[in-house]
Amino acid sequence: MSDRIFNFSAGPATLPEEVLRDAQEALWNLHGTGIGVMEHSHRGGPFKAVAEQTEAACRELAGIPDDYALLFLQGGASTQFFQLPAHWLADDATADYLITGSWSVKAAKEARLYGTVHEAASSKDRDFSVIPRTDEIHYSDAPTYVHFTSNNTIFGTQWQEEPNTPGEAWLACDASSDIFSRPVDITRYGVLYAGAQKNIGPSGVTLVIVRRDLLETRVRDLPTMLRYATHAEQGSLYNTPPTFGIYMMGRVFAWIAGRGGLAGMERLNREKGQILYNALETQGFYTCTAGEGSRSLMNVTFRTPSPELDAAFVKQAEAAGLSGLKGHRSVGGMRASIYNAFPKQGCEALASFLRDFAAKQG
Numbered sequence: 091m092s093d094r095i096f097n098f099s100a101g102p103a104t105l106p107e108e109v110l111r112d113a114q115e116a117l118w119n120l121h122g123t124g125i126g127v128m129e130h131s132h133r134g135g136p137f138k139a140v141a142e143q144t145e146a147a148c149r150e151l152a153g154i155p156d157d158y159a160l161l162f163l164q165g166g167a168s169t170q171f172f173q174l175p176a177h178w179l180a181d182d183a184t185a186d187y188l189i190t191g192s193w194s195v196k197a198a199k200e201a202r203l204y205g206t207v208h209e210a211a212s213s214k215d216r217d218f219s220v221i222p223r224t225d226e227i228h229y230s231d232a233p234t235y236v237h238f239t240s241n242n243t244i245f246g247t248q249w250q251e252e253p254n255t256p257g258e259a260w261l262a263c264d265a266s267s268d269i270f271s272r273p274v275d276i277t278r279y280g281v282l283y284a285g286a287q288k289n290i291g292p293s294g295v296t297l298v299i300v301r302r303d304l305l306e307t308r309v310r311d312l313p314t315m316l317r318y319a320t321h322a323e324q325g326s327l328y329n330t331p332p333t334f335g336i337y338m339m340g341r342v343f344a345w346i347a348g349r350g351g352l353a354g355m356e357r358l359n360r361e362k363g364q365i366l367y368n369a370l371e372t373q374g375f376y377t378c379t380a381g382e383g384s385r386s387l388m389n390v391t392f393r394t395p396s397p398e399l400d401a402a403f404v405k406q407a408e409a410a411g412l413s414g415l416k417g418h419r420s421v422g423g424m425r426a427s428i429y430n431a432f433p434k435q436g437c438e439a440l441a442s443f444l445r446d447f448a449a450k451q452g
């Protein structure tokens with residue numbers, strides 16, 4: 091513990107220390123098999139047990155019913171940006187996208203390769219500092235699905251609840267940066283996906299949760315690897331899956347379960363967020379870049395009065411063992427990413443640094 095520092099990186103991000111310790115052992119010798127977890131065949135019993143445990147832990151944690159398939163895929167959330175519309179958005183159909191930041195812009199761009207994209211709402215005119223209100227969302231007549239980004243990693247905003255969907259449209263969600271940070275009613279979704287590397291594991295594995303009836307409704311022919319059904323039918327073992335990532339996700343799910351599950355995570359994440367937002371607000375020195383009511387509990391974005399002070403802040407914080415606070419290169423300022431595994435003590439340390447830094451500038 092003592093040789094680790096507080097890592098506010100936006101992703102890949104801090105993992106639970108208990109999980110890392112378990113993984114050290116498993117890399118060497120998985121469950122007494124004499125073979126490390128990265129060395130086991132994905133077809134063998136020991137790895138199959140790992141994959142089954144990860145899936146069972148995920149279902150238990152988030153209350154995912156059997157009519158949803160869980161897939162462990164590769165290519166990151168960015169691959170879902172095109173795989174999803176390739177699968178479900180017909181040439182003559184429309185999908186509605188809620189545009190709340192860079193990731194939703196990228197998702198919509200890929201969807202345009204396949205069909206019509208209707209931007210049902212966008213907060214671009216407000217520099218993505220807010221989540222659109224319900225009365226600002228204007229859906230098209232009969233969209234196939236509605237896509238949203240539950241947490242905007244770069245701009246530090248987060249949907250406080252799911253948007254409503256019109257008619258027959260199902261909900262598609264990129265939950266890469268807040269998955270399992272709070273309870274989720276999966277039955278509201280058709281598809282929910284997330285790269286693991288922020289809240290639930292290492293990079294290299296993408297969790298995709300799909301309502302099973304949708305697996306039958308592919309609108310065009312696709313290569314075998316791009317069909318969700320291929321992976322659903324084979325338990326994500328059609329080809330070699332990201333075995334280590336699947337192992338790690340299972341350990342992270344168990345770690346969350348041991349901390350009160352998703353409700354426990356939400357409580358803890360609220361406490362952590364409050365510590366930082368309180369420290370930022372009482373100073374009269376910092377500006378929170380996200381609007382009240384839209385603020386993320388995962389990525390806390392803020393600025394000092396000038397870019398020069400921002401740079402000094404990041405540098406001095408780094409020297410104080412608070413790493414990774416520089417904002418995304420596209421927006422500047424600072425960003426503290428405090429996903430599930432990021433410890434509360436780290437938020438307290440940053441809050442105290444925030445007060446000291448502001449006091450020093452007078």
Ligand SMILES: *Cc1c(COP(=O)(O)O)cnc(C)c1O
Pocket residue numbers: 101165166167168169193239241242243264265266267285286288
């Ligand atoms: C990080 C991130 C992505 C990109 O994920 P990759 O796994 O790198 O493709 C997509 N969406 C959101 C919301 C993210 O935070």
